[in-house]
Amino acid sequence: MQIATLILRLLYGLFYVYIGVSWFIYKLIDKPWVTPPEPPLAKAITSAFTASGVVDPLIAATCLVGGLLLLVRRTAPLGIAILAPLVSGILLFHVFLTGNWVWGTIHFGLLAVLTWLHRSAFRPLWSYGATGGA
Template structure:
């Protein structure tokens, strides 16, 4: 195995572990609710998500499934597909509500680098099949 492959594997596993560990933290430390936010607009947004009664469990389930999928090379593209909308929402949340531009930029860049790595797999989704 080349060093480049090891680096990409570590990059992928760290991405998946973040979503797993963040989910466990939300479940254990915050009782299944979003962590408290210091910015009023962000707090209103997360309280609204919690108030729906289905968004937070849906996010928790998708983060768990996608986080586990990203840990393994074979299922990483499926995990990335599941995480796509959430990564966009996380980025916009930090860009527009919390003002944490660097933190909001890390996630889409990391996500896009992993998508680029698995681009041959995703390219098959748009390939025309003979009739």
């Protein structure tokens, strides 16, 4: 089970590191980021995010940092916590705007599995103040 957890964590982390690094490389060489064809509503929101000049670098940095943190066992729970809002947004984007719910569900499902496998690291979040500690 530990080998499967390690493989899942490393592959998931490497995927997000790849996304973050490749976005920054595309930006450095001044080449537009390649996007698949999207329905009009999805295209409208992604175009607005890109035009703002803020959202795309923030997403890329979140992917890069979260992915790098997942590569180390000790920092994996922090990587999960950093990627959780982004992956939730990916799920909602694909379910409601692109109709490609499979892609969003895969991202979210794998993160949910990783969260479950690292649940002991998150236990203090739910039991805060229950032990009477400082």
